[in-house]
Amino acid sequence: MKTNQLAVAPQNDAVNETASLDQVFFALSDPVRRAILERLDGQPMLVSQLAEPFNISLQAVSRHIQVLVRAGLIAQERTGRISRCSLTIGPIYSAAVWINRYSKYWQEQFDTLAGALDGIEKHKAAKRGPAKRDPRS
Template identity: 70%
Template sequence: MLTINNSVDNHSGMALPSLHVVKHGVSAAEAEQEALSGVFFALSDPVRREILTRLDGRDLLVSEIAAPFDISLQAISRHIQVLVRAGLIAQERTGRISRCRLDAGPIYTAAVWLNRYSRYWQAQFDLLAASLHEIEERRGRRGAPRDGRRTSKLGRSAKRRTLRKPKAEK
């Protein structure tokens, strides 16, 4: 069996990070589903995923985050706000300066949720592995000579002709 992500597969009772405070009149399960939807929505945009990649392991100012993008600072700020609402970025403000930091907790929660469905694709990986093994066995029975070496389509006699040493000129 192939394990996709061992740390997510074996979280064995580990408490998952709480993303949001439960709203009045909303169950904890509904709040968790809403938070998960927010994470997937935030991750659905390639610009926001690139922002998260840039923040991996370091804190950056909004202007530093925006530098490599060909979109306005206002557009980057909107993307950052989506990430903040999803809990993926923590933002600290000092006057007009805003520093952003990655918070990977919600990504872990999403990974755990996705991993519940790994048994479905796991079966496909197992089927693929079995099919590849069967193909290799069939190839081995058909084309391999007894000594284990493969022959080309030319055959052995053609190889002998091409491997002869040229006659020395007088």
Template identity: 70%
Template sequence: MAKPALKLVDDATDLESERLDLVFSALSDPVRRAILEQLDGKDLLVSEIAEPFDISLQAVSKHIQVLVRAGLVTQQRSGRISRCRLDAGPIFGAALWLNRYSKYWQGQFDTLALYLDELARRPDGQDTGGE
């Protein structure tokens, strides 16, 4: 009856399930994933975010709105500019849901643990670029 201690893990509740709907749906678009990667470590304006993409600024603005609705990005408007900041909180909930299947990875699980360790140890989040 009472929810488990880690309520994020239990997606039986409508609220958490709807949040997962929004988060996974937001993550299902490569443009939005790229936006999140851009925001990893630094806040950016809408126009700065849009710069690398070949689509219109309006399209990027709509993508950002989707990320905002999912709780993955917050926007702080000051004057005519709108600074966008990553909020990784909801990603944690998604990761928890995924990790209920970690038992299937097994061998690769060590790889993940190692990778997490590596990431945690690194000052910035940059990948090595291999070798």
């Protein structure tokens, strides 16, 4: 019985990691939520302070904050009716690590594109022939 549980654990970790990344990327997909995270960079803020620059209701801002809390991007502390939010960097770091796995692939694609563009430019230059001299010089 314990053997089955041990065999399933790594798969559950992968599923949990994927679900967590899904929540982070979903949370980051909205410009209001990204702006909220930017406002929290370096300092905790009250929900009312976070809502100030947005042309949406306080309730709508609260819903955005709840999405960020579920994704683990924001920690929210309540003292009575006062709610203070602060940035939690762990999930963003995990998303960055996941994205970075593919940076080698993209760098190779950019290098291939740069080589192809260079080849096209050399081909065009060869077709034009040598540059003509200005007779006035």
